[in-house]
Structures are given as structure tokens and as C-alpha cells.
Amino acid sequence: MTDFPSPILFDDARAILQRVAMANRLPVEQLPLARCHGRVLAQDIAAPIALQPFDNSAMDGYACRHADLHEADAVTLVLVGEQFAGRALDLQVGEGECVRITTGAPMPRGADTVVIREESSVDGNAVVLRSAVRDGANVRKAGEDARPGDPVLRAGTPLNAVQVSLAASLGIERLPVSRKPTVAVFTTGDELVEPGMPLQPGEIYNSNRELLMGLLRADGLEPTAWPTLPDDPARIASMLQDAASSFDIVITCGAVSAGEKDHIPAMLQMHGAVHFWKVRMKPGMPLLAGQLGRAQFLGLPGNPVSVLATYLALGRVLIDGMQGRAARPRRFARLDAAIEKPHARREFMRGTLRCGDDGSQWIAPNDATGSHRLRAAADADALLVLAEGPQSCARGDAVEVLAY
Numbered sequence: 001m002t003d004f005p006s007p008i009l010f011d012d013a014r015a016i017l018q019r020v021a022m023a024n025r026l027p028v029e030q031l032p033l034a035r036c037h038g039r040v041l042a043q044d045i046a047a048p049i050a051l052q053p054f055d056n057s058a059m060d061g062y063a064c065r066h067a068d069l070h071e072a073d074a075v076t077l078v079l080v081g082e083q084f085a086g087r088a089l090d091l092q093v094g095e096g097e098c099v100r101i102t103t104g105a106p107m108p109r110g111a112d113t114v115v116i117r118e119e120s121s122v123d124g125n126a127v128v129l130r131s132a133v134r135d136g137a138n139v140r141k142a143g144e145d146a147r148p149g150d151p152v153l154r155a156g157t158p159l160n161a162v163q164v165s166l167a168a169s170l171g172i173e174r175l176p177v178s179r180k181p182t183v184a185v186f187t188t189g190d191e192l193v194e195p196g197m198p199l200q201p202g203e204i205y206n207s208n209r210e211l212l213m214g215l216l217r218a219d220g221l222e223p224t225a226w227p228t229l230p231d232d233p234a235r236i237a238s239m240l241q242d243a244a245s246s247f248d249i250v251i252t253c254g255a256v257s258a259g260e261k262d263h264i265p266a267m268l269q270m271h272g273a274v275h276f277w278k279v280r281m282k283p284g285m286p287l288l289a290g291q292l293g294r295a296q297f298l299g300l301p302g303n304p305v306s307v308l309a310t311y312l313a314l315g316r317v318l319i320d321g322m323q324g325r326a327a328r329p330r331r332f333a334r335l336d337a338a339i340e341k342p343h344a345r346r347e348f349m350r351g352t353l354r355c356g357d358d359g360s361q362w363i364a365p366n367d368a369t370g371s372h373r374l375r376a377a378a379d380a381d382a383l384l385v386l387a388e389g390p391q392s393c394a395r396g397d398a399v400e401v402l403a404y
Ligand SMILES: Nc1nc2c(c(=O)[nH]1)N[C@H]1C(S)=C(S)[C@@H](COP(=O)(O)OP(=O)(O)OC[C@H]3O[C@@H](n4cnc5c(N)ncnc54)[C@H](O)[C@@H]3O)O[C@H]1N2
Pocket: 187, 188, 189, 191, 192, 204, 205, 206, 207, 208, 209, 253, 254, 255, 256, 257, 258, 259, 262, 283, 284, 285, 286, 300, 301, 302, 303, 304, 306, 371, 372
């Protein structure tokens, strides 16, 4: 590695991180459903039973034989029993008979149709059903939603509430999910002061810690913030190696560019391994990736918007990949204004999403391009991606967006 390596292509950086993630997949654990929300499913799941498990009524009413109903006229049937949701009573409906039934109750043998209660009147054991319904009306068939053996959940899915509840409906108690990576977060720089403390000339408040911690938490992780690293190579090396011995991922921000105090690339080269340093992206060009001890290492550039762009565009590739998460669906929006991009790097511009009258997504690009301009990023809600090479984008062109 030279002091000033030439940047690699964004797609190459992504491919390297995907490879590293695949080689460092986190172990799978069998967790009770209550702890599976947000976890990435590690194996395909097949339905162990049918959904619905048995034919049952979709409505409160009367289970009967469709053959006994008349298109035009009301019919009078004999009430022979009651079946509520719960244990099946093994009732039988014969010709001219019906059974009172509630929603979710198993269908009695012989019955194929349910007439809702609102379409009935009852006098003792005589039930008058007024409505002509189709054969099989208001009956939920066994296996309608899933048959035993059907693949119902795919490995790589970050489990949402609906998917976890589907597992519950199938009687599954635990799911195989990837362990979440533990992440140590470092900020670096002698100029940094924590909010609440007075600022001396030349100092700034540490904003990247809250930025990174928030981005990681929004992705379901429980990162640990370490004390800010001073611009001192020995302290940097010892604290980072310390963290690398007990965390899956170590993320720093700052001290990866070309200055005298940018000690992190040399530290990683000396004590670990560098996968790449510098990517053809704007902002975020000095991004560093490698391995330190047992930990995967990401050295994000210090400028706040560079932290945002490198995390959303590449940091997540490593974090998702180590959990075996399937690629996130890409999102696109139409540009609300024309953009001229003269330079060669892939650019991540700030923009604000809105929904057009026809329901299509639009993004208004923000003029602020400086990677120090955090306020412009806070005013926006997404990064929009402009491809490598000079680009002339017209209003209405579709661009990929990374919402935050
Ligand atoms: N000669 C060159 N200079 C620079 C280059 C270059 O290629 N050649 N790259 C520029 C680019 S692009 C970026 S991005 C920055 C990245 O620099 P570092 O990663 O070394 O970061 P620092 O110098 O430590 O900090 C940059 C900037 O960000 C502020 N910062 C840092 N940490 C925080 C924090 N936790 N909270 C808020 N702000 C933070 C820091 O004060 C600096 O202003 O390098 C360019 N220079």
C-alpha cells in the first residue's frame, strides 16, 4: 500500500465487502419468536402444517348444504347443533339441516356453505335462511393459505412482525436466525468536544458519534460508542486493537485521508490487513476497509456527510452480508430538477423525497454538495445516486435513492 493509493471503483469496493461478509458469516442461533423480529432468517422455512389447518367458517351464521338452498326463495332448515370456535364436536349436517356456527369454528361434516346470521331468522329449531349464496360461501378451506411443505419464509429475509406471526400461526416456536454483529464505534480527532462542554477556539462538537450510532441502531444493531481517539498513533493502535479483540466490527470516522494526523490507514496496514483504501465516490472517497484482529474494520472519512454516504452505500453491505441478509430492494425516484455532474466519481447527493399527484416518487436535489454540510443533510431525507462519469440528468429522469 502506498501513502496515496488510487481509488478503486465503487462496484469493486462493494464486491470486496460482499466477499468479506460471506467469508465472515455470523453464527446461526435458534431464537424464540419473541426475539426474532428484525433478525435475518438463516434457513428456508417450510410449513409444518396446513394453513388453515381445517375447513372453518369465515362468518357467524349457519352451516348448511348448498344443495338445500334455493336461488329465489327462503328455506327453512332444522337446527341440529351448535359449533363454536374451539374443540371440534364432530357434528353432522344432513339434508334439510343446519348447525349454528361462529367465525373460525370447524365446519360440521356434510356442510359446505355458511349463510350469515343477518340473513336468518330463528323460531325454536326452525331456521329460515333468506339468502342465496354460492356453493362454498363463507368457508375457509384447509390449506388455502399454505399446504404442508410449502416454502413460506426464505433465508436472507429480515423478519418483520407479519413474517414472525406467520411462523407462530404454523406452530413454529423458534427460528434459525443470524446473530447480530457487535459493533464498536470510534470518533477521532483532537478538535472534537462532546455536546454540553464549552468550545475552545478551533474545536467543534462531535456529531459523527450520534450519526453513526443512530444509523446502526436504525438497522437493528446495538452498537457501543468508545471514547474519542486522540490524534496519537500509539493510543489509536492500542484502543482499536483492544476493541477488535472483542467486537465483530470496528468502525472509526476520521483520520483516513492525506494529513499528518491521519494515522488509521498505516495502523491497519501494520497491525491488520487493508482490503481497500479510497473509493471513487463523492463524498466518502478516503473510505478504508480491512481486518484488525478478529474484527472487520471500516474507517469512514470524518466529514459528516461522508459518514452518511459511506455507511448507507457500503458499510451496510458488510453488516447485511455478515448476517446473510438478502440484497435490499432498490428504490428509485424522479429528479425534480436537472443535474449536471462533470466529475468521474459516483456521487451521492442530498435530496428530499415527495410523492407526486399520480403517486410517483420525486426527489428534489439539494444544492449543498460540501461533505461538511450536515444541516443540508438534515433538511433532506435521502441520498440520490449519480453514476460514474460525467452525467447530464434531465428533470424527470429516474435515479436510485437511499432514504434515511
Ligand atoms: N490532501 C488531501 N486532503 C483531503 C483529501 C485528500 O484526498 N487529499 N480528502 C478530503 C476528503 S474527501 C475527506 S472526506 C476528508 C476526510 O478526512 P479524514 O477522514 O482524514 O477525516 P478528518 O480529517 O479527521 O476530518 C475531516 C473533517 O471532518 C470533521 N470531523 C471529523 N470527525 C468528526 C466528528 N466526530 N464530528 C464532527 N466532525 C468531525 C473534522 O473536523 C474535519 O473537518 O479529507 C479531505 N482532505
